[in-house]
Amino acid sequence: MKITDTIRFASRASTGYPTRTLLMLLAMAIGVGSVVLLSTLGDGARRYVINQFSSLGTNLLIVLPGRSETVGGPPPLLGVTPRDLTLDDAMALQRSSAIRYVAPISVGAAPVSAGGRQREVTILGSTPHLYQVRQLTMAQGRFLPEGDSSRASAVCVLGYKTKEELFGKARAIGETVRIGDRRFRIIGVLSKKGQSVGLDIADIVIVPVASAQAIFNTTSLFRIMIEATDRDVIPRAKKTIAAIIKERHDGDDDITIISQDAVLATFDRIFTALTLTVAGIAAISLAVAGILIMNVMLIAVSQRRAEIGLLKALGAPAGQIMALFLAESAILSIIGAALGLFLAALSTSILARIFPVFPLNVPLWSLWAAVGISVATGLIFGVLPARRAARLDPVQSLSRR
Protein backbone atom coordinates (compact mmCIF):
# COMPACT_ATOMS: atom_id res chain seq x y z
CA MET A 1 0.00 0.00 0.00
CA LYS A 2 1.35 3.40 -0.94
CA ILE A 3 2.09 5.91 1.81
CA THR A 4 -0.12 8.56 0.18
CA ASP A 5 -2.98 6.06 0.12
CA THR A 6 -2.41 5.27 3.79
CA ILE A 7 -2.60 8.96 4.66
CA ARG A 8 -5.64 9.51 2.47
CA PHE A 9 -7.48 6.51 3.87
CA ALA A 10 -6.67 7.57 7.45
CA SER A 11 -7.78 11.17 6.94
CA ARG A 12 -10.97 10.03 5.22
CA ALA A 13 -11.60 7.72 8.16
CA SER A 14 -11.22 10.60 10.64
CA THR A 15 -13.47 12.95 8.70
CA GLY A 16 -16.02 10.15 8.57
CA TYR A 17 -16.69 10.71 12.28
CA PRO A 18 -16.63 14.50 12.67
CA THR A 19 -17.72 14.74 16.31
CA ARG A 20 -15.08 12.49 17.75
CA THR A 21 -12.45 13.97 15.45
CA LEU A 22 -13.30 17.50 16.56
CA LEU A 23 -13.19 16.51 20.22
CA MET A 24 -9.79 14.92 19.77
CA LEU A 25 -8.46 17.91 17.88
CA LEU A 26 -9.76 20.20 20.60
CA ALA A 27 -8.06 18.21 23.35
CA MET A 28 -4.78 18.14 21.45
CA ALA A 29 -5.04 21.83 20.57
CA ILE A 30 -5.63 22.80 24.19
CA GLY A 31 -2.68 20.69 25.30
CA VAL A 32 -0.25 22.07 22.74
CA GLY A 33 -1.64 25.58 23.05
CA SER A 34 -1.20 25.66 26.81
CA VAL A 35 2.36 24.34 26.64
CA VAL A 36 3.35 27.01 24.14
CA LEU A 37 1.39 29.80 25.79
CA LEU A 38 2.59 29.08 29.32
CA SER A 39 6.20 28.75 28.28
CA THR A 40 5.84 32.02 26.38
CA LEU A 41 4.48 33.70 29.49
CA GLY A 42 7.26 32.24 31.65
CA ASP A 43 9.89 33.31 29.18
CA GLY A 44 8.28 36.75 28.97
CA ALA A 45 8.43 37.10 32.74
CA ARG A 46 12.09 36.13 32.71
CA ARG A 47 12.93 38.68 30.04
CA TYR A 48 10.85 41.34 31.74
CA VAL A 49 12.80 40.95 34.98
CA ILE A 50 16.13 40.85 33.19
CA ASN A 51 15.28 43.97 31.21
CA GLN A 52 14.36 45.68 34.44
CA PHE A 53 17.67 44.78 35.99
CA SER A 54 19.61 45.82 32.92
CA SER A 55 17.89 49.20 33.02
CA LEU A 56 19.44 49.71 36.44
CA GLY A 57 22.70 50.60 34.75
CA THR A 58 25.80 48.83 33.59
CA ASN A 59 28.70 47.38 35.53
CA LEU A 60 26.68 47.92 38.64
CA LEU A 61 27.65 46.82 42.13
CA ILE A 62 25.37 47.20 45.12
CA VAL A 63 26.75 47.34 48.66
CA LEU A 64 24.32 46.36 51.42
CA PRO A 65 24.95 46.62 55.12
CA GLY A 66 25.14 43.26 56.88
CA ARG A 67 26.36 39.92 55.74
CA SER A 68 23.88 37.65 54.04
CA GLU A 69 26.25 34.76 53.49
CA THR A 70 27.61 32.48 56.16
CA VAL A 71 31.32 31.84 56.00
CA GLY A 72 31.48 28.96 58.47
CA GLY A 73 33.59 28.95 61.62
CA PRO A 74 32.32 29.12 65.17
CA PRO A 75 29.29 31.28 65.86
CA PRO A 76 30.04 34.60 67.59
CA LEU A 77 29.76 34.59 71.34
CA LEU A 78 27.79 37.77 71.37
CA GLY A 79 25.12 38.72 68.91
CA VAL A 80 26.69 41.06 66.42
CA THR A 81 24.57 43.74 64.84
CA PRO A 82 26.03 44.81 61.54
CA ARG A 83 27.57 48.21 61.48
CA ASP A 84 25.64 50.72 59.44
CA LEU A 85 27.02 52.02 56.19
CA THR A 86 27.69 55.71 56.48
CA LEU A 87 28.24 58.52 54.06
CA ASP A 88 31.94 58.50 54.95
CA ASP A 89 32.14 54.81 53.98
CA ALA A 90 30.68 55.72 50.61
CA MET A 91 33.05 58.61 50.07
CA ALA A 92 36.03 56.46 51.01
CA LEU A 93 35.18 54.11 48.14
CA GLN A 94 35.87 56.81 45.60
CA ARG A 95 39.59 56.27 46.24
CA SER A 96 39.61 53.09 44.17
CA SER A 97 40.65 53.30 40.54
CA ALA A 98 38.29 50.47 39.67
CA ILE A 99 35.31 52.57 40.65
CA ARG A 100 33.93 55.31 38.47
CA TYR A 101 30.83 56.47 40.33
CA VAL A 102 29.60 56.05 43.87
CA ALA A 103 25.99 56.82 44.70
CA PRO A 104 25.11 56.41 48.38
CA ILE A 105 21.39 55.94 48.83
CA SER A 106 19.15 56.78 51.72
CA VAL A 107 15.48 55.98 51.31
CA GLY A 108 12.35 56.80 53.21
CA ALA A 109 8.82 58.03 52.76
CA ALA A 110 7.66 61.47 53.76
CA PRO A 111 4.74 63.78 53.06
CA VAL A 112 5.54 66.22 50.29
CA SER A 113 3.37 69.29 49.85
CA ALA A 114 3.21 72.19 47.47
CA GLY A 115 0.49 74.74 46.83
CA GLY A 116 -1.92 73.10 49.20
CA ARG A 117 -1.55 69.61 47.73
CA GLN A 118 0.12 66.93 49.77
CA ARG A 119 1.25 63.45 48.90
CA GLU A 120 3.21 60.70 50.59
CA VAL A 121 6.17 60.08 48.33
CA THR A 122 9.36 58.05 48.42
CA ILE A 123 12.28 60.30 49.23
CA LEU A 124 15.57 59.19 47.78
CA GLY A 125 18.70 60.80 49.12
CA SER A 126 21.79 60.50 46.95
CA THR A 127 24.63 62.31 45.22
CA PRO A 128 24.94 63.70 41.68
CA HIS A 129 26.47 60.39 40.59
CA LEU A 130 23.14 58.65 40.92
CA TYR A 131 22.34 60.30 37.63
CA GLN A 132 25.04 58.25 35.85
CA VAL A 133 24.68 55.11 37.92
CA ARG A 134 20.93 54.78 37.36
CA GLN A 135 21.12 56.24 33.86
CA LEU A 136 18.48 58.82 34.61
CA THR A 137 17.35 61.42 32.13
CA MET A 138 15.99 64.88 32.81
CA ALA A 139 12.80 66.32 31.43
CA GLN A 140 13.45 69.82 32.75
CA GLY A 141 16.14 71.55 34.73
CA ARG A 142 19.18 69.79 36.10
CA PHE A 143 20.06 67.03 38.52
CA LEU A 144 21.60 67.47 41.98
CA PRO A 145 24.63 69.82 41.88
CA GLU A 146 28.17 68.65 42.43
CA GLY A 147 29.68 69.67 45.73
CA ASP A 148 30.29 68.49 49.25
CA SER A 149 27.95 65.58 49.68
CA SER A 150 27.87 66.04 53.44
CA ARG A 151 26.18 69.40 53.00
CA ALA A 152 22.42 69.25 53.31
CA SER A 153 21.48 71.74 50.63
CA ALA A 154 17.76 72.41 50.20
CA VAL A 155 17.30 71.45 46.57
CA CYS A 156 15.33 68.55 45.07
CA VAL A 157 14.54 66.80 41.81
CA LEU A 158 10.99 65.52 41.25
CA GLY A 159 9.94 62.36 39.52
CA TYR A 160 7.68 62.82 36.53
CA LYS A 161 4.51 61.66 38.21
CA THR A 162 5.13 63.55 41.45
CA LYS A 163 5.55 66.76 39.46
CA GLU A 164 2.29 66.13 37.58
CA GLU A 165 0.38 65.47 40.75
CA LEU A 166 1.73 68.44 42.69
CA PHE A 167 1.89 71.03 39.92
CA GLY A 168 -0.14 69.65 37.03
CA LYS A 169 0.85 71.44 33.85
CA ALA A 170 2.31 74.39 35.71
CA ARG A 171 6.04 75.06 35.77
CA ALA A 172 7.72 73.43 38.77
CA ILE A 173 11.34 74.52 38.36
CA GLY A 174 12.16 77.24 40.89
CA GLU A 175 9.10 76.50 43.01
CA THR A 176 9.47 75.10 46.48
CA VAL A 177 8.04 71.99 48.06
CA ARG A 178 7.80 71.10 51.71
CA ILE A 179 9.19 67.69 52.65
CA GLY A 180 8.44 66.87 56.25
CA ASP A 181 9.05 70.21 57.90
CA ARG A 182 11.74 71.43 55.53
CA ARG A 183 11.47 73.45 52.37
CA PHE A 184 13.25 72.48 49.18
CA ARG A 185 13.70 74.34 45.93
CA ILE A 186 12.92 72.31 42.81
CA ILE A 187 15.83 72.33 40.39
CA GLY A 188 14.81 69.57 37.98
CA VAL A 189 12.19 67.07 36.85
CA LEU A 190 13.06 63.53 35.72
CA SER A 191 11.81 62.36 32.37
CA LYS A 192 9.22 59.63 32.08
CA LYS A 193 11.25 56.44 32.31
CA GLY A 194 8.85 54.19 34.12
CA GLN A 195 9.30 51.41 36.58
CA SER A 196 12.75 50.29 37.60
CA VAL A 197 12.97 47.19 39.76
CA GLY A 198 10.21 47.78 42.24
CA LEU A 199 11.02 51.45 42.61
CA ASP A 200 8.80 53.73 40.61
CA ILE A 201 11.22 56.50 39.67
CA ALA A 202 8.31 58.50 38.33
CA ASP A 203 6.79 58.82 41.78
CA ILE A 204 9.80 60.03 43.74
CA VAL A 205 11.63 63.04 45.11
CA ILE A 206 15.42 63.02 44.96
CA VAL A 207 17.30 65.18 47.46
CA PRO A 208 20.98 65.38 48.46
CA VAL A 209 21.87 62.44 50.66
CA ALA A 210 22.71 64.62 53.66
CA SER A 211 19.29 66.28 53.40
CA ALA A 212 17.54 62.93 53.32
CA GLN A 213 19.51 61.80 56.36
CA ALA A 214 18.42 64.98 58.10
CA ILE A 215 14.75 64.43 57.18
CA PHE A 216 14.83 60.86 58.45
CA ASN A 217 17.17 61.71 61.30
CA THR A 218 19.66 58.97 60.59
CA THR A 219 23.31 58.64 59.67
CA SER A 220 23.07 55.27 58.00
CA LEU A 221 22.62 54.48 54.33
CA PHE A 222 20.12 52.13 52.75
CA ARG A 223 22.77 50.96 50.29
CA ILE A 224 25.56 52.19 48.09
CA MET A 225 25.33 51.86 44.34
CA ILE A 226 28.62 51.74 42.52
CA GLU A 227 29.53 51.72 38.88
CA ALA A 228 32.82 50.03 38.08
CA THR A 229 35.02 51.56 35.42
CA ASP A 230 34.84 48.48 33.28
CA ARG A 231 33.15 45.12 33.14
CA ASP A 232 36.50 43.38 33.56
CA VAL A 233 37.37 45.17 36.79
CA ILE A 234 34.14 44.17 38.56
CA PRO A 235 35.90 41.41 40.56
CA ARG A 236 38.72 43.81 41.49
CA ALA A 237 36.20 46.51 42.43
CA LYS A 238 34.44 44.00 44.66
CA LYS A 239 37.67 43.14 46.44
CA THR A 240 38.62 46.78 46.86
CA ILE A 241 35.20 47.67 48.25
CA ALA A 242 35.38 44.80 50.70
CA ALA A 243 38.89 45.80 51.77
CA ILE A 244 38.08 49.50 52.22
CA ILE A 245 34.91 48.88 54.21
CA LYS A 246 36.61 46.19 56.30
CA GLU A 247 39.37 48.62 57.21
CA ARG A 248 36.83 51.29 58.15
CA HIS A 249 34.73 48.82 60.15
CA ASP A 250 37.56 47.74 62.48
CA GLY A 251 38.32 44.62 60.47
CA ASP A 252 34.77 43.29 60.38
CA ASP A 253 33.56 41.85 57.13
CA ASP A 254 30.01 43.06 57.58
CA ILE A 255 28.77 44.07 54.16
CA THR A 256 27.31 42.25 51.21
CA ILE A 257 28.31 43.17 47.68
CA ILE A 258 25.97 42.14 44.91
CA SER A 259 27.01 42.49 41.33
CA GLN A 260 24.36 43.02 38.74
CA ASP A 261 25.64 40.07 36.74
CA ALA A 262 25.11 37.76 39.67
CA VAL A 263 21.60 39.07 40.21
CA LEU A 264 20.82 38.70 36.54
CA ALA A 265 22.18 35.18 36.43
CA THR A 266 20.13 34.23 39.48
CA PHE A 267 16.94 35.64 38.07
CA ASP A 268 17.65 34.02 34.76
CA ARG A 269 18.00 30.64 36.49
CA ILE A 270 14.90 31.13 38.61
CA PHE A 271 12.72 32.11 35.71
CA THR A 272 14.04 29.45 33.39
CA ALA A 273 13.20 26.87 36.06
CA LEU A 274 9.78 28.48 36.50
CA THR A 275 9.11 28.40 32.76
CA LEU A 276 10.07 24.75 32.54
CA THR A 277 7.88 23.92 35.53
CA VAL A 278 4.88 25.67 34.04
CA ALA A 279 5.49 24.07 30.67
CA GLY A 280 5.76 20.71 32.42
CA ILE A 281 2.43 21.23 34.11
CA ALA A 282 0.91 22.11 30.75
CA ALA A 283 2.46 18.96 29.32
CA ILE A 284 0.19 17.00 31.65
CA SER A 285 -2.72 18.27 29.58
CA LEU A 286 -0.95 16.80 26.57
CA ALA A 287 -0.82 13.45 28.33
CA VAL A 288 -4.53 13.77 29.06
CA ALA A 289 -5.09 14.53 25.40
CA GLY A 290 -3.08 11.43 24.56
CA ILE A 291 -5.25 9.27 26.76
CA LEU A 292 -8.33 10.77 25.15
CA ILE A 293 -6.90 9.90 21.74
CA MET A 294 -6.36 6.34 22.91
CA ASN A 295 -9.89 6.15 24.25
CA VAL A 296 -11.46 7.52 21.10
CA MET A 297 -9.32 5.31 18.88
CA LEU A 298 -10.35 2.26 20.90
CA ILE A 299 -13.97 3.21 20.32
CA ALA A 300 -13.18 3.71 16.65
CA VAL A 301 -11.69 0.23 16.48
CA SER A 302 -14.78 -1.39 17.96
CA GLN A 303 -17.06 0.76 15.80
CA ARG A 304 -15.17 -0.27 12.72
CA ARG A 305 -14.75 -3.97 13.45
CA ALA A 306 -16.55 -4.98 10.28
CA GLU A 307 -14.41 -2.62 8.24
CA ILE A 308 -11.23 -4.06 9.78
CA GLY A 309 -12.47 -7.59 9.07
CA LEU A 310 -13.19 -6.57 5.51
CA LEU A 311 -9.71 -5.06 5.06
CA LYS A 312 -8.27 -8.35 6.26
CA ALA A 313 -10.47 -10.32 3.87
CA LEU A 314 -9.34 -8.05 1.05
CA GLY A 315 -5.75 -8.97 1.82
CA ALA A 316 -4.45 -6.35 4.27
CA PRO A 317 -1.86 -7.93 6.58
CA ALA A 318 -1.87 -7.03 10.29
CA GLY A 319 1.00 -4.55 9.80
CA GLN A 320 -0.95 -2.59 7.24
CA ILE A 321 -4.01 -2.30 9.47
CA MET A 322 -1.79 -1.14 12.30
CA ALA A 323 -0.21 1.45 10.01
CA LEU A 324 -3.65 2.73 8.99
CA PHE A 325 -4.77 3.27 12.58
CA LEU A 326 -1.44 4.76 13.65
CA ALA A 327 -1.58 7.12 10.70
CA GLU A 328 -5.04 8.17 11.82
CA SER A 329 -3.94 9.07 15.34
CA ALA A 330 -0.77 10.73 14.03
CA ILE A 331 -2.76 12.87 11.60
CA LEU A 332 -5.15 13.86 14.34
CA SER A 333 -2.30 14.83 16.67
CA ILE A 334 -0.47 16.80 13.98
CA ILE A 335 -3.58 18.76 13.03
CA GLY A 336 -4.41 19.20 16.71
CA ALA A 337 -0.88 20.47 17.34
CA ALA A 338 -1.16 22.89 14.43
CA LEU A 339 -4.46 24.17 15.82
CA GLY A 340 -2.83 24.49 19.24
CA LEU A 341 0.02 26.54 17.82
CA PHE A 342 -2.50 28.77 16.10
CA LEU A 343 -4.41 29.11 19.37
CA ALA A 344 -1.21 30.00 21.22
CA ALA A 345 -0.19 32.54 18.58
CA LEU A 346 -3.64 34.10 18.75
CA SER A 347 -3.69 34.42 22.53
CA THR A 348 -0.08 35.64 22.56
CA SER A 349 -0.91 38.45 20.18
CA ILE A 350 -4.01 39.35 22.21
CA LEU A 351 -1.93 39.42 25.42
CA ALA A 352 0.76 41.46 23.69
CA ARG A 353 -1.90 44.04 22.86
CA ILE A 354 -3.20 44.16 26.41
CA PHE A 355 0.24 44.29 28.05
CA PRO A 356 2.55 46.04 25.60
CA VAL A 357 5.38 46.37 28.18
CA PHE A 358 5.60 42.64 28.66
CA PRO A 359 7.98 41.06 26.16
CA LEU A 360 6.07 38.14 24.65
CA ASN A 361 7.92 36.02 22.16
CA VAL A 362 7.11 32.36 21.69
CA PRO A 363 10.34 30.52 22.56
CA LEU A 364 11.36 28.33 19.65
CA TRP A 365 12.13 25.32 21.81
CA SER A 366 8.55 25.28 23.09
CA LEU A 367 7.23 24.98 19.53
CA TRP A 368 9.38 21.96 18.80
CA ALA A 369 8.75 20.44 22.19
CA ALA A 370 4.98 20.85 21.97
CA VAL A 371 4.63 19.52 18.45
CA GLY A 372 7.11 16.71 19.09
CA ILE A 373 5.42 15.65 22.30
CA SER A 374 1.96 15.78 20.75
CA VAL A 375 2.93 13.64 17.78
CA ALA A 376 4.78 11.24 20.07
CA THR A 377 1.72 11.13 22.34
CA GLY A 378 -0.53 10.44 19.38
CA LEU A 379 1.69 7.60 18.21
CA ILE A 380 2.32 6.08 21.64
CA PHE A 381 -1.33 6.21 22.66
CA GLY A 382 -2.29 5.11 19.16
CA VAL A 383 -0.30 1.89 19.40
CA LEU A 384 -2.68 0.05 21.72
CA PRO A 385 -5.82 0.69 19.62
CA ALA A 386 -3.91 -0.04 16.41
CA ARG A 387 -2.65 -3.34 17.81
CA ARG A 388 -6.12 -4.23 18.90
CA ALA A 389 -7.36 -3.53 15.38
CA ALA A 390 -4.57 -5.54 13.81
CA ARG A 391 -5.29 -8.53 16.05
CA LEU A 392 -9.03 -8.67 15.46
CA ASP A 393 -10.24 -12.04 14.23
CA PRO A 394 -11.61 -11.40 10.73
CA VAL A 395 -14.23 -14.15 10.93
CA GLN A 396 -15.74 -12.74 14.11
CA SER A 397 -15.49 -9.14 12.90
CA LEU A 398 -17.30 -9.98 9.68
CA SER A 399 -19.94 -12.20 11.25
CA ARG A 400 -21.68 -9.17 12.71
CA ARG A 401 -23.54 -6.83 10.58
Add this chain to the structure above:
Amino acid sequence: MISLRKIRREFQVGEERVYALRDVDLVINSGEYISIMGPSGSGKSTLLNIIGLLDRPDSGSYLLEGEAMTGLGDSQQAELRRHKIGFVFQFFHLVPRMSASENIELPMMLAGLDLSERKKRVNVALESFGLTNRAKHRPDQLSGGQRQRVAIARATVMQPHILLADEPTGNLDRVSGQEVIDILENLNSQHITLIVVTHDPELGKRARRQINMIDGQIDSDK
Protein backbone atom coordinates in the same frame (compact mmCIF):
# COMPACT_ATOMS: atom_id res chain seq x y z
CA MET B 1 -7.14 -26.53 -7.37
CA ILE B 2 -8.20 -26.73 -3.75
CA SER B 3 -7.39 -29.83 -1.81
CA LEU B 4 -8.46 -30.31 1.82
CA ARG B 5 -7.41 -33.39 3.82
CA LYS B 6 -8.67 -34.28 7.28
CA ILE B 7 -9.50 -30.68 8.10
CA ARG B 8 -10.57 -30.32 11.73
CA ARG B 9 -11.74 -27.16 13.45
CA GLU B 10 -12.98 -26.92 17.03
CA PHE B 11 -14.34 -24.02 19.04
CA GLN B 12 -14.54 -23.61 22.76
CA VAL B 13 -18.00 -22.35 23.63
CA GLY B 14 -18.19 -21.91 27.40
CA GLU B 15 -17.46 -25.32 28.91
CA GLU B 16 -18.21 -27.21 25.73
CA ARG B 17 -16.06 -28.03 22.75
CA VAL B 18 -17.93 -27.58 19.52
CA TYR B 19 -16.72 -29.40 16.43
CA ALA B 20 -17.28 -27.14 13.47
CA LEU B 21 -15.43 -29.40 11.07
CA ARG B 22 -14.60 -33.08 11.66
CA ASP B 23 -11.95 -34.47 9.34
CA VAL B 24 -13.30 -32.97 6.17
CA ASP B 25 -11.78 -34.18 2.90
CA LEU B 26 -12.60 -32.17 -0.19
CA VAL B 27 -11.05 -31.59 -3.60
CA ILE B 28 -12.25 -28.73 -5.76
CA ASN B 29 -10.96 -28.28 -9.29
CA SER B 30 -10.49 -24.87 -10.78
CA GLY B 31 -13.51 -23.50 -12.61
CA GLU B 32 -16.00 -25.54 -10.62
CA TYR B 33 -19.36 -24.17 -9.44
CA ILE B 34 -20.14 -25.54 -6.01
CA SER B 35 -22.89 -24.86 -3.52
CA ILE B 36 -22.47 -25.74 0.13
CA MET B 37 -25.73 -26.24 2.01
CA GLY B 38 -26.74 -27.47 5.40
CA PRO B 39 -28.48 -26.36 8.58
CA SER B 40 -27.09 -23.62 10.85
CA GLY B 41 -24.02 -24.76 12.74
CA SER B 42 -23.20 -27.49 10.27
CA GLY B 43 -19.79 -25.91 9.60
CA LYS B 44 -20.40 -24.65 6.09
CA SER B 45 -19.28 -21.07 6.85
CA THR B 46 -16.24 -22.34 8.74
CA LEU B 47 -15.33 -24.44 5.71
CA LEU B 48 -15.64 -21.37 3.49
CA ASN B 49 -13.52 -19.25 5.86
CA ILE B 50 -10.81 -21.91 5.93
CA ILE B 51 -10.77 -22.10 2.15
CA GLY B 52 -10.61 -18.29 2.08
CA LEU B 53 -7.67 -18.26 4.53
CA LEU B 54 -9.63 -16.16 7.04
CA ASP B 55 -9.57 -19.04 9.51
CA ARG B 56 -7.00 -21.71 10.27
CA PRO B 57 -7.80 -25.40 10.78
CA ASP B 58 -6.68 -27.00 14.04
CA SER B 59 -5.35 -29.96 12.07
CA GLY B 60 -5.32 -31.33 8.57
CA SER B 61 -3.72 -30.08 5.39
CA TYR B 62 -4.84 -27.53 2.84
CA LEU B 63 -3.24 -27.24 -0.57
CA LEU B 64 -4.13 -24.27 -2.74
CA GLU B 65 -2.88 -24.64 -6.31
CA GLY B 66 -0.36 -27.17 -5.06
CA GLU B 67 1.03 -25.04 -2.22
CA ALA B 68 0.60 -25.87 1.45
CA MET B 69 -1.42 -23.19 3.23
CA THR B 70 -1.41 -24.40 6.81
CA GLY B 71 2.13 -23.28 7.66
CA LEU B 72 1.92 -19.83 6.13
CA GLY B 73 2.26 -16.66 8.20
CA ASP B 74 -0.22 -13.84 8.41
CA SER B 75 1.32 -11.64 5.73
CA GLN B 76 1.73 -14.53 3.25
CA GLN B 77 -1.90 -15.52 3.74
CA ALA B 78 -2.93 -11.88 3.31
CA GLU B 79 -1.00 -11.78 0.06
CA LEU B 80 -2.86 -14.84 -1.25
CA ARG B 81 -6.23 -13.40 -0.19
CA ARG B 82 -5.32 -10.24 -2.05
CA HIS B 83 -4.48 -11.93 -5.34
CA LYS B 84 -6.26 -15.26 -5.50
CA ILE B 85 -9.45 -15.04 -3.47
CA GLY B 86 -12.50 -12.81 -3.62
CA PHE B 87 -15.19 -12.63 -0.95
CA VAL B 88 -18.86 -11.76 -1.25
CA PHE B 89 -20.79 -11.40 2.03
CA GLN B 90 -24.43 -11.52 3.00
CA PHE B 91 -24.23 -8.02 4.52
CA PHE B 92 -22.15 -6.63 1.62
CA HIS B 93 -19.60 -5.04 4.02
CA LEU B 94 -19.09 -1.91 2.00
CA VAL B 95 -17.18 0.89 3.76
CA PRO B 96 -20.00 3.36 4.52
CA ARG B 97 -17.99 6.57 4.08
CA MET B 98 -16.67 5.60 0.65
CA SER B 99 -18.38 5.94 -2.70
CA ALA B 100 -19.12 2.90 -4.88
CA SER B 101 -16.02 3.47 -7.01
CA GLU B 102 -13.82 3.96 -3.91
CA ASN B 103 -15.13 0.72 -2.46
CA ILE B 104 -14.26 -1.07 -5.67
CA GLU B 105 -10.82 0.57 -5.64
CA LEU B 106 -10.07 -0.50 -2.05
CA PRO B 107 -8.38 -3.90 -2.71
CA MET B 108 -6.19 -2.35 -5.41
CA MET B 109 -5.23 0.43 -3.00
CA LEU B 110 -4.27 -2.15 -0.38
CA ALA B 111 -2.23 -3.97 -3.04
CA GLY B 112 -0.42 -0.72 -3.91
CA LEU B 113 -1.42 -0.59 -7.58
CA ASP B 114 -0.76 2.56 -9.58
CA LEU B 115 -3.47 5.18 -9.60
CA SER B 116 -3.96 5.09 -13.36
CA GLU B 117 -4.31 1.30 -13.38
CA ARG B 118 -6.78 1.54 -10.50
CA LYS B 119 -8.93 4.11 -12.29
CA LYS B 120 -8.95 2.00 -15.45
CA ARG B 121 -10.01 -1.17 -13.66
CA VAL B 122 -12.66 0.65 -11.60
CA ASN B 123 -14.20 2.05 -14.77
CA VAL B 124 -14.22 -1.35 -16.41
CA ALA B 125 -15.84 -2.89 -13.32
CA LEU B 126 -18.46 -0.14 -13.03
CA GLU B 127 -19.29 -0.62 -16.68
CA SER B 128 -19.60 -4.38 -16.60
CA PHE B 129 -21.76 -4.40 -13.44
CA GLY B 130 -24.02 -1.62 -14.68
CA LEU B 131 -22.96 0.82 -11.96
CA THR B 132 -21.50 3.65 -14.03
CA ASN B 133 -24.17 6.14 -13.02
CA ARG B 134 -23.85 5.06 -9.38
CA ALA B 135 -20.07 5.55 -9.13
CA LYS B 136 -20.16 8.56 -6.80
CA HIS B 137 -22.96 7.26 -4.58
CA ARG B 138 -22.26 6.13 -1.06
CA PRO B 139 -23.58 2.70 0.02
CA ASP B 140 -26.53 4.21 1.90
CA GLN B 141 -27.66 5.79 -1.37
CA LEU B 142 -27.67 2.43 -3.17
CA SER B 143 -30.28 -0.33 -3.27
CA GLY B 144 -29.46 -3.77 -1.86
CA GLY B 145 -28.88 -5.24 -5.31
CA GLN B 146 -26.61 -2.37 -6.26
CA ARG B 147 -24.67 -2.76 -3.04
CA GLN B 148 -24.09 -6.43 -3.70
CA ARG B 149 -23.02 -5.65 -7.24
CA VAL B 150 -20.47 -3.13 -5.86
CA ALA B 151 -19.29 -5.86 -3.47
CA ILE B 152 -18.90 -8.36 -6.31
CA ALA B 153 -17.05 -5.76 -8.38
CA ARG B 154 -14.74 -5.23 -5.41
CA ALA B 155 -14.23 -8.99 -4.97
CA THR B 156 -13.32 -9.52 -8.63
CA VAL B 157 -11.34 -6.39 -9.42
CA MET B 158 -8.06 -8.09 -8.45
CA GLN B 159 -8.94 -10.93 -10.87
CA PRO B 160 -8.99 -13.73 -8.30
CA HIS B 161 -9.10 -17.41 -9.18
CA ILE B 162 -11.65 -18.26 -6.53
CA LEU B 163 -14.81 -16.43 -5.56
CA LEU B 164 -16.31 -17.27 -2.17
CA ALA B 165 -19.88 -16.15 -1.53
CA ASP B 166 -21.50 -16.52 1.90
CA GLU B 167 -25.28 -16.22 1.51
CA PRO B 168 -24.90 -13.69 -1.31
CA THR B 169 -28.67 -13.35 -1.77
CA GLY B 170 -29.61 -13.70 1.90
CA ASN B 171 -30.33 -10.00 2.27
CA LEU B 172 -31.89 -9.32 -1.13
CA ASP B 173 -35.32 -9.51 -2.65
CA ARG B 174 -36.02 -12.12 -5.35
CA VAL B 175 -35.34 -9.90 -8.34
CA SER B 176 -32.05 -8.46 -7.07
CA GLY B 177 -31.09 -11.91 -5.81
CA GLN B 178 -31.60 -13.32 -9.28
CA GLU B 179 -29.49 -10.54 -10.77
CA VAL B 180 -26.66 -11.29 -8.35
CA ILE B 181 -26.86 -15.03 -9.13
CA ASP B 182 -26.68 -14.29 -12.83
CA ILE B 183 -23.58 -12.14 -12.32
CA LEU B 184 -21.89 -14.80 -10.18
CA GLU B 185 -22.69 -17.59 -12.67
CA ASN B 186 -21.47 -15.43 -15.49
CA LEU B 187 -18.16 -14.95 -13.66
CA ASN B 188 -17.97 -18.72 -13.17
CA SER B 189 -18.39 -19.21 -16.89
CA GLN B 190 -15.24 -17.07 -17.28
CA HIS B 191 -13.39 -19.82 -15.40
CA ILE B 192 -13.50 -18.45 -11.85
CA THR B 193 -14.03 -21.15 -9.26
CA LEU B 194 -17.30 -20.24 -7.54
CA ILE B 195 -18.21 -21.53 -4.10
CA VAL B 196 -21.56 -20.42 -2.67
CA VAL B 197 -22.73 -21.11 0.86
CA THR B 198 -26.50 -20.89 1.16
CA HIS B 199 -29.61 -21.86 3.03
CA ASP B 200 -31.71 -21.45 -0.06
CA PRO B 201 -32.24 -24.86 -1.73
CA GLU B 202 -33.34 -23.23 -4.96
CA LEU B 203 -30.04 -21.37 -5.22
CA GLY B 204 -28.13 -24.44 -4.10
CA LYS B 205 -29.64 -26.61 -6.81
CA ARG B 206 -28.34 -24.33 -9.56
CA ALA B 207 -24.74 -25.35 -8.83
CA ARG B 208 -23.17 -28.14 -10.87
CA ARG B 209 -21.80 -29.71 -7.72
CA GLN B 210 -23.81 -29.64 -4.50
CA ILE B 211 -22.32 -30.37 -1.10
CA ASN B 212 -24.55 -30.91 1.89
CA MET B 213 -23.08 -30.65 5.37
CA ILE B 214 -24.36 -31.94 8.70
CA ASP B 215 -22.53 -31.66 12.05
CA GLY B 216 -19.21 -30.65 10.58
CA GLN B 217 -19.06 -33.44 8.05
CA ILE B 218 -19.83 -33.71 4.40
CA ASP B 219 -23.11 -35.61 4.22
CA SER B 220 -23.50 -35.70 0.48
CA ASP B 221 -21.45 -34.49 -2.48
CA LYS B 222 -23.08 -34.78 -5.88
